[in-house]
Amino acid sequence: xxxxxxxxxxxxxxxxxxxxxxxxxxxxxxxxxxxxxxxxxxxxxxxxxxxxxxxxxxxxxxxxxxxxxxxxxxxxxxxxxxxxxxxxxxxxxxxxxxxxxxxxxxxxxxxxxxxxxxxxxxxxxxxxxxxxxxxxxxxxxxxxxxxxxxxxxxxxxxxxxxxxxxxxxxxxxxxxxxxxxxxxxx
Amino acid sequence: xxxxxxxxxxxxxxxxxxxxxxxxxxxxxxxxxxxxxxxxxxxxxxxxxxxxxxxxxxxxxxxxxxxxxxxxxxxxxxxxxxxxxxxxxxxxxxxxxxxxxxxxxxxxxxxxxxxxxxxxxxxxxxxxxxxxxxxxxxxxxxxxxxxxxxxxxxxxxxxxxxxxxxxxxxxxxxxxxxxxxxxxxxxxxxxxxxxxxxxxxxxxxxxxxxxxxxxxxxxxxxxxxxxxxxxxxxxxxxxxxxxxxxxxxxxxxxxxxxxxxxxxxxxxxxxxxxxxxxxxxxxxxxxxxxxxxxxxxxxxxxxxxxxxxxxxxxxxxxxxxxxxxxxx
Numbered sequence: 346x347x348x349x350x351x352x353x354x355x356x357x358x359x360x361x362x363x364x365x366x367x368x369x370x371x372x373x374x375x376x377x378x379x380x381x382x383x384x385x386x387x388x389x390x391x392x393x394x395x396x397x398x399x400x401x402x403x404x405x406x407x408x409x410x411x412x413x414x415x416x417x418x419x420x421x422x423x424x425x426x427x428x429x430x431x432x433x434x435x436x437x438x439x440x441x442x443x444x445x446x447x448x449x450x451x452x453x454x455x456x457x458x459x460x461x462x463x464x465x466x467x468x469x470x471x472x473x474x475x476x477x478x479x480x481x482x483x484x485x486x487x488x489x490x491x492x493x494x495x496x497x498x499x500x501x502x503x504x505x506x507x508x509x510x511x512x513x514x515x516x517x518x519x520x521x522x523x524x525x526x527x528x529x530x531x
Numbered sequence: 532x533x534x535x536x537x538x539x540x541x542x543x544x545x546x547x548x549x550x551x552x553x554x555x556x557x558x559x560x561x562x563x564x565x566x567x568x569x570x571x572x573x574x575x576x577x578x579x580x581x582x583x584x585x586x587x588x589x590x591x592x593x594x595x596x597x598x599x600x601x602x603x604x605x606x607x608x609x610x611x612x613x614x615x616x617x618x619x620x621x622x623x624x625x626x627x628x629x630x631x632x633x634x635x636x637x638x639x640x641x642x643x644x645x646x647x648x649x650x651x652x653x654x655x656x657x658x659x660x661x662x663x664x665x666x667x668x669x670x671x672x673x674x675x676x677x678x679x680x681x682x683x684x685x686x687x688x689x690x691x692x693x694x695x696x697x698x699x700x701x702x703x704x705x706x707x708x709x710x711x712x713x714x715x716x717x718x719x720x721x722x723x724x725x726x727x728x729x730x731x732x733x734x735x736x737x738x739x740x741x742x743x744x745x746x747x748x749x750x751x752x753x754x755x756x757x758x759x760x761x762x763x764x765x766x767x768x769x770x771x772x773x774x775x776x777x778x779x780x781x782x783x784x785x786x787x788x789x790x791x792x793x794x795x796x797x798x799x800x801x802x803x804x805x806x807x808x809x810x811x812x813x814x815x816x817x818x819x820x821x822x823x824x825x826x827x828x829x830x831x832x833x834x835x836x837x838x839x840x841x842x843x844x845x846x847x848x849x850x851x852x853x854x855x856x857x858x859x
Contacts, residue, residue: 366821366823366825366826367823368823368824368825374825377634377636377638377776378633378634378638378776379633379634379638379639380633399638399639405825407824408824408825413824413827413829414829414832416824416825430824430825431634431775431776431777431778433825435825436636438636438637438638439636439637439691441589441637441639442586442587442588442589443588443589443590444588444589444590444591444733449588449731449733454638454639457589457639458639462589462590463639463640463641464641465593465640465641465660465661466641467597467600467601468593468594468596468597468598468736468737469737470594470597470598470736470737470738470739470740470743471594471597471598471600471601471736471737471743472597473740474598474601474740474743474744474747475598475601477740478744481605481609482601482602482605484605484609485600485601485602485604485605485609485610486601488604488609488610488612489597489600489601489604489610489643489645489662491610491612492610492612492621492643492645493641493643495612495618495621495622495625496621496625496629496641496642496643496644497641498622499622499625499626499629501633503622503626504626504629504630504633507626507627507630508630508777508778511676511834511836512778512834512836513630513777513778513779513834513836514776514777514778514832516630516633516634516776516777516778517630517633517634
């Protein structure tokens with residue numbers, strides 16, 4: 346039965362058609378996670394061919410026949426490799442709206458990082474607002490600043506270490522280094 | 532005269548709730564005199580308030596989110612940060628949360644996760660710009676990391692989907708419309724809102740703490756009504772995607788929802804826990820049975836990791852997890 350006939354049949358039956366996931370060989374897919382590794386083979390400890398960032402596109406070649414969680418792709422520079430399944434998406438990450446010089450524009454995650462707008466701490470106005478309210482609010486200001494310091498120390502290196510210990514998926518790589526991975530895959 | 536003017540203004544603004552442009556056009560065409568001209572002017576101001584219905588830029592989101600985070604920390608009795616053990620707990624929650632957030636559609640926000648001292652309530656909250664908080668009471672009801680990840684993923688989803696930000700925009704518009712009324716009390720915030728409605732609709736909250744206070748406290752008040760049913764279900768749906776992406780079993784999150792006693796209750800707009808669990812089960816089932824290689828999930832590879840030693844500081848769990856509350 347042809348694909349469109351199936352589509353009509355599923356619609357008629359009220360079954361949701363998961364078109365959002367439909368992908369064909371040689372179509373472009375987006376990388377969704379920070380530090381997405383393209384590896385030489387379909388094993389998590391393989392050599393790193395490229396490290397991509399959210400919003401970059403790869404050409405999809407298909408799932409690895411031996412391990413369907415790894416997908417063969419061609420990275421933007423043309424090198425072939427394997428990416429973990431959940432690093433890939435048919436949809437791009439959200440654009441961020443940034444105001445500069447009296448104008449507002451939507452930018453992709455990479456431009457967002459390089460614009461400096463991604464560097465956030467408690468906003469100066471909010472800090473002043475909380476301190477002026479005094480009491481528990483002033484205490485909250487100091488605590489959130491401490492918390493932000495703690496959060497900032499949780500980098501992809503710490504995340505990768507935890508993911509390995511917990512047996513989770515290797516989605517966020519610890520760094521952007523290419524070539525042979527350090528012992529233990531770090 | 533004053534009362535006649537008041538009636539006209541009330542009628543004009545009241546009608547504006549349905550078709551402002553049409554009311555203004557009709558009144559102008561009728562050319563009924565100076566009182567009506569004032570009504571026309573007032574209705575035009577109300578119309579201009581709709582220009583505030585724009586998505587805030589990231590700077591406005593940071594300012595709003597920061598101020599809301601201060602409110603959530605204050606309401607939660609402060610943050611658990613006393614000593615290395617409590618700080619270690621926050622580091623762990625940030626590790627779980629930031630891993631999920633870096634796989635979300637807003638991977639580059641500076642996400643911050645924190646534990647509130649509140650041991651009485653089973654609660655999780657978030658604020659725009661990437662602030663997520665859980666109460667100590669909630670952590671006491673969590674059995675494994677997949678359940679914690681489910682709660683954090685749900686709050687990440689609210690931030691990604693900009694539910695609180697949309698509510699803030701509604702507050703901006705309603706405050707602007709109030710400021711245009713005949714009996715409106717002039718305030719710095721009101722005049723700045725009216726100014727913004729003549730420009731691009733965006734506010735510099737950092738530049739004026741009075742305006743920030745007015746807008747943030749209005750948004751906090753609006754949160755009292757809770758999230759809409761469709762927002763809750765959308766946040767759960769994205770949470771399932773994030774859990775599957777990271778390798779957690781969404782069934783654990785569903786089990787946690789099942790343990791709560793909340794079923795709408797005070798949060799009249801909330802979907803029931805049965806509806807939420809049914810949606811989670813359906814989404815996982817769809818992904819398990821998907822024929823598309825990109826969508827198909829091997830459920831056997833999903834994990835429910837044990838909680839680490841750092842979690843002991845939250846204290847013993849309770850038999851009942853209480854009413855599940857959630858604010859954006």
